Amino acid sequence: MEKQKTTNKRHLRNDIILVAVLLLFAIACGIYLFFFRATGDAVKVTVNGKPYATYSLSENREVNIYTGNNKQLNRLIVKDGKAFIETATCPDKICAEHRAIFRDGESIVCLPNRVVVTVIKSDKTDAPDAVT
Amino acid sequence: MNNKIKTITFTGIFTALAIILAYVELLIPPLFPSLPGIKMGLPNIIIVFLLYRKDATSAIFVSLIRILLVTMLFSNAMAFLYSLAGAVLSLLIMILLRKLNLLSVVGVSIAGAVAHNIGQILMAMLLLDSSELGFYLIALVFSGIIAGVFVGLCGALLIKKFPSKLH
């Protein structure tokens, strides 16, 4: 009887450890997915919310995105499977300071020029690939 | 000979019970319709019971026959692969934990429910090649814990009602 009691206590303690480990695992997964999501294979550029172009991440390129009657410029660089804005005419330069993006769903937004660059997985969209 | 008939009868009865529980579960409206994997796993009550009051072999038998029959009755081939992957992983984990005698019935059931969900997700990742499913996994771990507690408590109750092993 006494033995059964201690066994039950041990079991309960182990149960709690199991649940704690599972919860930690789930939280760790969440953090991992949030920070290390799957890499995309193309970037979609929109200007004023309208599709502008889609560029594959697999080949290096440099694109000038002119907006606002060609007065505004965001220079988009695709290099080694990552995309970033090298220079921009916007006042805040937030977009140019943004680190290179390459994970599915990541984006760089230039609010003043209304340019959004988003990483996509091209098999998920029907947008034409690599418009130059 | 007599023993063989007994085994077949037991397996049949418990398989029928597991199928009824699977059917009952289909009648309950899903908690999250957009997340089809989130279920209580009621048939697992029978599997847990068998692990404690019969043996691993009968648990494996009942689980696999149950999945085969439920698929043929109410489901499709795609769902069969998910269920099978979930059931195999869940059975392996529960049999192992039962042998190790580290956890209570509820603990074994929780581990089984979470393993079931992980098995399903791994199969889906294999078939659909999607990274979005990773987020799904987190929801399934949480729901697995809740389902496992419920199933485990039911199983423990049943095990208490039948204090000796079935022969």
Ligand SMILES: [Zn+2]
């Ligand atoms: Zn900018």
